[in-house]
Amino acid sequence: xxxTTQPISMDSYxxxxxxxxxxHNNIATNDYITWYxxxxxxxPRFIIQGYKTKVTNEVASLFIPADRKSSxxxxxxxxLSDTAVYYCLVGAVTGGFKTIFGAGTRLFVxx
Amino acid sequence: SQTIxxxxxxxxxxxxSPLSLECTVEGxxxxxxxxxxxxxxxxxxxxxxxxxxGQISSEVPQxxxxxxxxxxxxxxxxxxxxxxxxxxxxxxxxLVRTGVRExxxxxxxxxxxx
Numbered sequence: 001x002x003x004t005t006q007p008i009s010m011d012s013y014x015x016x017x018x019x020x021x022x023x024h025n026n027i028a029t030n031d032y033i034t035w036y037x038x039x040x041x042x043x044p045r046f047i048i049q050g051y052k053t054k055v056t057n058e059v060a061s062l063f064i065p066a067d068r069k070s071s072x073x074x075x076x077x078x079x080l081s082d083t084a085v086y087y088c089l090v091g092a093v094t095g096g097f098k099t100i101f102g103a104g105t106r107l108f109v110x111x
Numbered sequence: 112s113q114t115i116x117x118x119x120x121x122x123x124x125x126x127x128s129p130l131s132l133e134c135t136v137e138g139x140x141x142x143x144x145x146x147x148x149x150x151x152x153x154x155x156x157x158x159x160x161x162x163x164x165g166q167i168s169s170e171v172p173q174x175x176x177x178x179x180x181x182x183x184x185x186x187x188x189x190x191x192x193x194x195x196x197x198x199x200x201x202x203x204x205x206l207v208r209t210g211v212r213e214x215x216x217x218x219x220x221x222x223x224x225x
Contacts, residue, residue, distance in 0.1 A: 032212065043201045043216025044155070087154070093212040098168070099145070099205070101155035 004088045009106040018075045020105050022088030025069045033064060033071045036087045038104070044087060048073070075107075083109045113138035115217035117202050123223045130175075130189040132220050134202030137183070142204035144185040145214070146177055149199040161185060197224045 005023040012018045024033070032051050036044035048055055050062040050071070061074040075082060085104040114137045124130060136142055146158040148171075157170045159177035167177050174193060178186045185202055202217040 034212070036214070041199070041219070041221070043203065043219055044214070045216070046213040049211050049213075085154075091212075093207060093210065098157070098160060098170075099214065100157060101147070103154040 004090055004102045006086075006088050006102060006105045008103065009108065011108045011110065012078055013110050014079055015077050018078050018082070018107060018109075020073045020075075020086055020088075020107070021070055022073070023070045024088070024090045027068050027090050028092075030092050031090045032093050033062065033068075034089045034091070035060070035062065035073045036089065036101070038085045038087065044101070047086075049093075078107075078109045080109050080111060083107060113142070113204060113206065113215055115202055115204060115215055117200075117217035117220050119220060120218065121221045121223075123225060124192050125225055126194055127191045130187070130192050130196070130222070132187040132200055132202075132222075134185040134187075134217055135183055136185075136204050139183075139204065139206060141182060142206060144179065145203040145205070146185065146187050147201045147203065148196075149201065151198070155201065158187070192224045194224050197222055 032049055034049040035047040037047050038044040048057055048060045048062045050064055052064050055062045063072040085106050087101050087104040091099055116135045118133055144161045147155040148158055149155050159167055159169055161167050161179045164179055164182055174189050176188050200220045203214045205214045
């Protein structure tokens with residue numbers, strides 16, 4: 001499994017766009033990139049998944065450059081409730097069973 | 112949609128006592144199942160994963176074990192708990208839908224070993 005590296009923490013203010021970058025230099029050809037969000041005393045929750053270029057859903061966008069060695073989770077107009085830990089994972093969608101969560105990025109959104 | 116049940120929600124156990132945490136899944140069949148542990152302020156540590164009944168892969172061979180006696184039941188056990196076993200234990204299942212692979216997590220069990 002490709003190892004991922006993320007910033008330990010980030011601060012932002014309400015209404016701002018937040019971009020969290022994840023490095024995964026050893027990503028394999030069949031690996032996808034997935035981001036999860038975790039609030040205290042809860043299990044992580046799926047945010048978005050992508051393979052290349054850009055993926056967008058109702059809560060976030062995921063930007064993946066052509067070399068796929070990094071990815072950026074973009075949260076538009078964050079609110080206080082977006083304060084959480086965000087995890088970047090790399091792995092196969094099918095046939096891959098083992099998943100490794102890194103330390104994640106602690107995002108603090110201030111008023 | 113799938114639902115993951117875990118119990119108990121909280122548990123306080125003395126060092127050296129046994130442990131049994133249970134996880135059951137509803138709404139899907141033949142899921143990949145996972146046990147994670149999260150120490151306070153830390154990330155998730157993968158303990159075990161299972162791709163089917165009786166099939167367990169261990170990532171942490173210490174004093175913990177896991178079993179999958181039924182398709183949608185995953186049990187985490189220990190014969191003798193250590194202080195370092197304290198943490199938040201999460202059960203998860205992985206599903207692939209419309210090409211997207213998601214892990215769904217249960218509510219967790221907060222274990223304190225005293």
